[in-house]
Amino acid sequence: MTGSAPNDSQADRTNWLERILAPFQRGTPPAPRTATGFYTDTTVCIGCKACEVACKQWNQLPSDGFEWTGKSYDNTGELSATSWRHVKFVEQLVDTELPQDTAIVEPLEAGTVPDLPGRWLMMSDVCKHCATAPCEQACPTGSLLQNEFENIYLQSDICNGCSYCIAACPFGVITRATFDGHAHKCTLCYDRQRDDLTPACAKACPTESIQFGPIDELRERARERVSELQSLGINDAYLYGDEASENYSQLNSFYLLIDEPSAYGLPDNPVNPWLFMKGDYLRSGLTGFIAIAMLLIILWLEG
Amino acid sequence: MQPANQSTPSSDYAQSGIVKSPHWHWLVVFDVWLNNLTSGLFLVAACGELFRPADFSQLANTAYLIAWLVLLVDLLLLVLDLGDPKRFHHMLRVFKPSSPMSLGTWCLTVYSLPLTLLVVFQFIGSPPDGFHRALVIAAIPPAFGVMLYKGVLFSTSSQPGWRDARWLGSYLVSSTIMLGCIQLLLIAMFFDEPVATRLMRSAAATTILLNAITLGLLFFNLKPTLDEMQTSQGVVRVTWSVAFATSAITFVLIWQPQPFVSMITAGLLLAGTLWVRSAVVWLPHRIQS
DSSP, X not given: OOTTHHHHHHHHHHHHHHHHHGGGOOOOOOOOOOOEEEEXXXXXXXXXXXXXXXXXXXXXXXXXXXXXXXXXXXXXXXOBTTBSOEEEEEXXXXXXXXXXXXXXXXXXXXXXXXXXXXXXXXXXXXXXXXXXXXXXXXXXXXXXXXXXXXXEEEOTTTOXXXXXXXXXXXXXXXXXXXXXXXXXXXXOSHHHHHTTOOOHHHHHOTTSOEEEEXXXXXXXXXXXXXXXXXXXXXXXXXXXXXXXXXXXXXXXXXXXXXXXXXXXXXXXXXXXXXXXXXXXXXXHHHHHHHHHHHXXXXXXXXX | OOOOSSOOGGGOGGGSOSSOOOSOXXXXXXXXXXXXXXXXXXXXXXXXXXXXXXXXXXXXXXXXHHHHHHHHHHHHHHHHTSSSGGGGGGGGSOOOTTXXXXXXXXXXXXXXXXXXXXXXXXXXXXOOHHXXXXXXXXXXXXXXXXXXXXXXXXXXXXXXXXXXXXXXXXXXXXXXXXXXXXXXXXXXXXXXXXXXXXXXXXXXXXXXXXXXXXXXXHHHHHHHHHHHOOTTHHHHHHHHHHHHHHHHHHHHHTTOOXXXXXXXXXXXXXXXXXXXXXXHHHHHHHHHO
């Protein structure tokens, strides 16, 4: 070991220099490809969490441990740097007594919906891959970018853990990992997409609640599904994030919901904070000019 | 399949906060404060030196040295606050004006260069007067940017409280100039410069008034959010009451010529501004807890 010390020291210096310079090296950006995304139909989600498992397995994400959250069967809690998919269980049970003989279930006619005393809503949540993403606008290192599939991709070798993306995201998707201090989130299986493979979660979903594909096709398919559900009497069905609102862009990962967004832990009216940036700069700048002008007037007048 | 009105609270995601708080705690509180101290002191000293060189030239050199030292500590806090401090230089990979943090990083970098030269020349001998003046002028725009970006960085976010704080940037800017005036007042008193002391006393009093106005505007921005807070409402109200009381008391005290009173006034303003910054930075954490 003693004999190799000079080489080790030289290697250390080279590594150190490489670590300083590598982030500044730029490759050629890939050519744009067809925009892709997720369409999640929550009405067919059965809460199996296969998507969570597949995501963890493919992306080699560590376990979050196990603890009872007190939220139905949702014991993974929330999206995080180590959980890029998260299935929510929303229990909506009215306070009425269940029938005594629950074993007897009347057969239903095809196409009818059972009148139950309550329901469970299930939703597989993930990064929304916003068309105009506040996290990407916030990122000061260029770690977060929109890749050739128009997905929001986080380059973990660039992120320095400043946390501004966490502050910017109105959906609470991104967190910083404790093991390396960097932010992590869904990549929409960028590596798999480059090899023309379906993202792990969509591949694993047994009910096709999570659908992956070209975003325009997904939006068309989702609208047809809403019409179908409404024709069956489910008039609450609607799409969340398929179209841009006054305050927020389209989502490239959008949802079919049958209750208010807040019931699923989604903001009812997401707002892109960058809409206010110019005004905030103007107010601040104007205040600065006024303060300095007052200072100069005092320096001039009291001479 | 009608939506049930009586959902079970234990599984109701509507009751839990949607956004997640960034890891910004005490280091960031002091970073905001030191950022305002260094940029405020530099800007006020530069204005004094450029417009009344006879009265402020000597004081300005001391001010630049202090501003530089404060900047060093501030930069250290900024680096330590990162999840991976060894990657601090990644901030300089891109220049991205759409990101207040990127703009702020570049302003801090550009501001540090002429300021460092101004300090270095104090120790190795004065440069030609024109060059010194050019360095001071060169540092003014980035120093203005350093003062400007911080409040916008917070208000351009999705965090409860911050996202509604349209006047946060204005408050931080006005208190930056106020802190600059009060620091230069102390320096002028220390070097027994009567003209500069008198001028800085007037300037400090004027900016205390401006700062109270922007503080009031910020308070009205935050009031709906503060009203929603149940558990820590008392703490929040005390914080804002103390901030307004400090403005009123210091506006009276600043006119007193005794050095001891001026020291107390400066101490109150420094502590008050630190307190408000602490209340603002911790706001999303308090709301979500």
